[in-house]
Amino acid sequence: xxxxxxxxxxLTKVYPGGTRAVDGISFHVEPGxxxxxxxxxxxGKTTTIRILATLLVATSGMARxxxxxxxRQAAEVRRRLGLAMQTPTLDGFxxxxxxxxxxxxxxxxxxxxxKRRTDELLELMGLTLVARKLAGTYSGGMRRRLDLACALVxxxxxxxxxxxxxxxxxxxxxALWEELERISYDxxxxxxxxxxxxxxxxxxxxxxxxxxxxxxxxGSPGDLKAGIGADTVTLQLEAxxxxxxxxxxxxxxxxxxxxESLDAIAPEPFGVRLxxxxxGRAIPELMRRLDRDGQAVHVIGLTVGQxxxxxxxxxxxxxxxxxxxxxQPIILGW
Amino acid sequence: MIRDFFYETxxxxxxxxxxxxRVPANWIGIILFPLIQLxxxxxxxxxxxxLPGFRSSGSGSYLAYLAPGQIAFTAFFAVAWSGSAILxxxxxxxxxxxxxxxxxxxxxxxxxxxxxxxxxxxxxxxxLAMSVVLGATIKTGLIGAxxxxxxxxxxxxxxxxxxxxxALLTKSEQATGTLSLLFFPIAFMSxxxxxxxxxxGWLQTVNSWNPITFLIEAxxxxxxxxxxxxxxxxxxxxxxVLSVVLQSATLWSFRRLTA
Numbered sequence: 001x002x003x004x005x006x007x008x009x010x011l012t013k014v015y016p017g018g019t020r021a022v023d024g025i026s027f028h029v030e031p032g033x034x035x036x037x038x039x040x041x042x043x044g045k046t047t048t049i050r051i052l053a054t055l056l057v058a059t060s061g062m063a064r065x066x067x068x069x070x071x072r073q074a075a076e077v078r079r080r081l082g083l084a085m086q087t088p089t090l091d092g093f094x095x096x097x098x099x100x101x102x103x104x105x106x107x108x109x110x111x112x113x114x115k116r117r118t119d120e121l122l123e124l125m126g127l128t129l130v131a132r133k134l135a136g137t138y139s140g141g142m143r144r145r146l147d148l149a150c151a152l153v154x155x156x157x158x159x160x161x162x163x164x165x166x167x168x169x170x171x172x173x174x175a176l177w178e179e180l181e182r183i184s185y186d187x188x189x190x191x192x193x194x195x196x197x198x199x200x201x202x203x204x205x206x207x208x209x210x211x212x213x214x215x216x217x218x219g220s221p222g223d224l225k226a227g228i229g230a231d232t233v234t235l236q237l238e239a240x241x242x243x244x245x246x247x248x249x250x251x252x253x254x255x256x257x258x259x260e261s262l263d264a265i266a267p268e269p270f271g272v273r274l275x276x277x278x279x280g281r282a283i284p285e286l287m288r289r290l291d292r293d294g295q296a297v298h299v300i301g302l303t304v305g306q307x308x309x310x311x312x313x314x315x316x317x318x319x320x321x322x323x324x325x326x327x328q329p330i331i332l333g334w
Numbered sequence: 335m336i337r338d339f340f341y342e343t344x345x346x347x348x349x350x351x352x353x354x355x356r357v358p359a360n361w362i363g364i365i366l367f368p369l370i371q372l373x374x375x376x377x378x379x380x381x382x383x384x385l386p387g388f389r390s391s392g393s394g395s396y397l398a399y400l401a402p403g404q405i406a407f408t409a410f411f412a413v414a415w416s417g418s419a420i421l422x423x424x425x426x427x428x429x430x431x432x433x434x435x436x437x438x439x440x441x442x443x444x445x446x447x448x449x450x451x452x453x454x455x456x457x458x459x460x461x462l463a464m465s466v467v468l469g470a471t472i473k474t475g476l477i478g479a480x481x482x483x484x485x486x487x488x489x490x491x492x493x494x495x496x497x498x499x500x501a502l503l504t505k506s507e508q509a510t511g512t513l514s515l516l517f518f519p520i521a522f523m524s525x526x527x528x529x530x531x532x533x534x535g536w537l538q539t540v541n542s543w544n545p546i547t548f549l550i551e552a553x554x555x556x557x558x559x560x561x562x563x564x565x566x567x568x569x570x571x572x573x574x575v576l577s578v579v580l581q582s583a584t585l586w587s588f589r590r591l592t593a
Contacts, residue, residue, distance in 0.1 A: 053434050078436040089427035093353040105345045106435035134356070150431070 003067060004028035005158055005189040006035075006052065011061035013047050021047040023213035024061070029191055029206075034184045036204030037193040038309065044213040045193035046086065049162050052191070053083045066157050079107070082156030082188075086163045088147035092136025096127050099135050100149050107154035114153070121149040125179070141172030148179065159183065161192040165199060177202060197309040207309065209316055216316045221309055228307040228315060230263045231279035233286070236301035237271040245271075251296045255289050266314075271301075275311065279304045339444075342437045346445025353419065354453055364411045364457050368404040369464060375527070376400050376468065387531035392558045401465035402553040403526025406546055408461045409486040410521050412454040413494040414514045417501025420446050421510065424591065433592065443588045447494060447581075454490025455483040470557060478556040485566070488573050489549050495580025502587035525550050548572035 006029040013022040022044040029035045037045045050056040052063055054074040062069070068076040090099050097118055104114045122128045125145035130138065135146060144164070151159060164180065165173040180203055184190055194200055200207045201221050208218035217224065235252070239245035249267045256262055256274075261282035263275040276282050283304070290297060354360050376397035382388070383396040393399035420443075423429045432442050462482060466472065472479050500513040523537060524546040530538045541547045552569035555562035 053430075055430050055433060075436050078434055081434065083431070083434045085427050085430065087427060089431045091349060091353065091428060093356045094349060098349075098352070102345060102349055103431070103435060106342065106432065106437050108436075 002031050005031050005033075005066055006191060007062070007064040008048075008052075009062040011048065011051065011063055012059045013044075013051060013056065014059045020213050022051070022058075025210070025213070025215055027208055027215060027218065029189055031189055032184075032187050034180075034190040034192070034203060034205050036200040036207045037191070037210050038195065038197070038200045038207050038313065039193070039210035040195055043210045045210055046162055047213075048210075049160055049191070049193060053081060053160055054078055079154075080157040082151035082154070082159040084144075084147045084151045084159075084161045084164060086166055088143040090135040090138075090143060090146060090150070092134060094135060095132050096122065096135055096138070096142075096146050096149075097131045099146055100153050103150040104153040109154050117153055117155075121152060125149045126175075141168055141175070144168060144172070144176060145179070148176075152183070157189065159188050159190045161190065163194060164192055165194070165196065173199075197313070201309050209313060211317045217312070224309065224312045225307045228275070228311050230275040230277045230307065232305045232307050232311060233274040233276050233279055233283075234268065234301075234303050234305070235271045235274070235290075235299050238298040238300045245269075248297050251293065252290065255292060255297070256286075259285070259289060261285070271299075275307070339438055339441055342441035343444045343448060346432075346441055347449045350419070350446055350449040351452060354449070361453075361457060361460075365408060365460050367411060368408045368461050371407070372397070372400060372404045372461065372465060372468065382528075385532060387529045390531065391529050391554060393554070394558070395469065397465070397468055398470050398558055399529075399554075400527070401462075401470040402550050402557055403524065404465070405458045405461050405482060405486060405553055406489070406524070406549045407521055407526060408458045409454040409490040409549070410493060410546060412457045413450050413490045413497060414517070415497055415511060416446075416450055416494045417497035417499070417510050418507050420498070421501045421505065421507055424505070429592070439589075439592055440585075443585065447491060447498070447584070450494045451487040451491045455487030458486035458490075459483050465557075472557050473560055474556045478561070481566070482553050482556055485549060485552055485569055485573075488570075489545070489576075492573050492577040492580060493545075495576075495584045498584040499580070499587050502584070502591045505591070520544060521546050545572040545576050 006027075008028065009026050011022055011025045012020070014020050025044070025048060027035070037048070039045050047056065051058045052065055052070060054070050054077050057071055064070065065077045066080040068080075070077050091102070094102065100118045100121060101114060104117065109117060119128075122131045125148065127142060127146060127149070130142065135143065138146060148161075148164070151161075161180075165176050168176065177199070180190070180192075184203070192203070205220060206218060207221055207224060208215045209224075210216070219227070237245060237248050239248055246267075249272055252272055253265060256265065261277045261279075263277060265275075266273045274286075276286065290299060376395075379396050381396075383393065383399060388396075388399060391399055420429070429442060433439065459479075462472075462479060472482075474481070496517050497510060497514055501507075501510040504510065504513075523540055524544050525541060526546070530541055533541070548565075548569045549572070552562070552565040555565055
């Protein structure tokens with residue numbers, strides 16, 4: 001039996017001032033697995049990662065990376081760890097190549113190997129042409145890729161990524177996803193945090209939904225979605241102005257009251273979103289009910305879909321995940 | 335163990351130097367002010383050299399008197415804001431990136447401090463060269479010039495603590511910049527502009543303790559007369575005391591910040 005690469009037991013972090021950022025989290029990541037931490041900003045994802053990366057000391061609980069305790073054997077953990085934080089951290093006055101090489105040297109990658117590995121990573125990340133340019137001149141996507149290259153230079157056993165695609169345009173995000181999939185495929189164990197559903201859905205073998213410093217549920221994206229036990233039916237409505245839209249949404253709510261297949265109903269800007277058990281069989285009845293009051297609702301579209309991780313998140317936390325950009329903490333000095 | 339420390343400090347130090355020299359504003363900013371003082375004051379106060387108090391300094395012209403002071407000023411300016419760089423990297427997370435690699439934490443600090451020897455020495459060398467161009471002499475020749483650069487470099491490295499301590503404690507660039515102004519009077523009250531004989535009594539007392547004065551008075555004979563080992567010895571002692579006091583404070587502040 002192989003031992004989990006990341007083991008966390010009842011990990012708690014209370015900041016001075018009393019904020020419980022992490023509140024008794026336990027989880028483990030098996031070799032080669034890619035675990036995603038999904039949660040809103042402030043859920044405790046970054047704090048957990050900083051503890052695992054030996055940058056922050058936990059208040060209580062145990063955390064091991066590659067079999068080593070993060071507090072007592074920090075040096076052993078660091079040797080096996082690749083880390084990329086939320087905002088790319090690069091030396092802007094060094095070239096792309098110099099950035100990678102410095103981190104490689106700090107990890108004691110041998111000279112010849114370092115040269116070869118740097119070339120390889122620059123090529124892999126599509127940075128060969130700008131390798132001699134200062135990193136300070138790079139675009140957002142290039143910075144991300146260079147940061148990732150730095151994290152990979154010593155062939156880490158574990159890769160920890162905090163919001164790896166935060167602030168990227170869709171095209172760069174897609175390119176980075178492909179990169180991460182390749183790295184994961186090569187057998188590197190990964191832990192990443194995200195508040196993008198599509199990201200968790202696409203990349204992760206397993207997702208842990210974290211909210212208010214606790215893991216509320218974890219499992220493979222497929223299992224989590226199956227656990228919802230209902231399909232998602234969206235109705236597009238035609239309405240002139242938001243008041244009429246709200247009126248129609250209310251009307252639908254009234255028309256569907258007592259409909260036994262209905263699990264949940266939520267308004268959307270374009271209409272309503274319904275969670276309906278066994279939607280295939282329930283649709284005719286749904287249509288009959290909507291038709292009962294000929295004029296009041298104008299349905300112009302209907303789609304039936306599998307539930308998404310969005311639905312899973314709503315189910316377990318009672319809230320939608322907010323997708324606004326992560327707020328950078330403001331460090332106040334004097 | 336010690337080899338690891340040197341290895342890490344070497345590469346981190348090279349990075350610090352690169353970061354400094356790749357931005358021309360860094361070294362132009364440092365060298366400009368002493369250069370202006372050297373040029374303007376040597377003309378403006380040309381005849382001040384005839385005052386009796388200057389005779390004992392051995393300087394033949396006010397330019398010759400002014401030059402050692404401006405070389406010391408340059409070493410002073412080279413490190414006056416040196417703590418900001420480590421602060422920026424603490425803030426943007428680069429320090430965390432380094433801390434997540436298997437290196438000694440102290441290598442990060444020494445990798446910032448040690449290169450200041452080279453930065454200060456080179457900057458001071460620029461002003462030394464300009465002084466010679468303008469007409470000053472170096473009686474002790476190349477060896478003396480090298481000695482001047484070493485003294486300036488050592489002083490710069492030690493004095494950097496005055497910027498690192500406020501930077502690491504306040505975590506604010508503005509505070510670091512403002513607090514460094516507090517140290518400027520120490521430079522201006524030194525013997526850079528007038529010899530102690532022409533100063534009021536209390537200033538003479540201040541200057542018997544002023545580390546910048548010790549540096550200036552070690553450089554001066556190297557330029558105008560010859561080796562004054564007593565003066566050089568005093569400067570080295572002053573720098574050593576400064577190092578012990580400021581560097582322990584820096585180390586303490588650094589440990590506090592990265593705890």
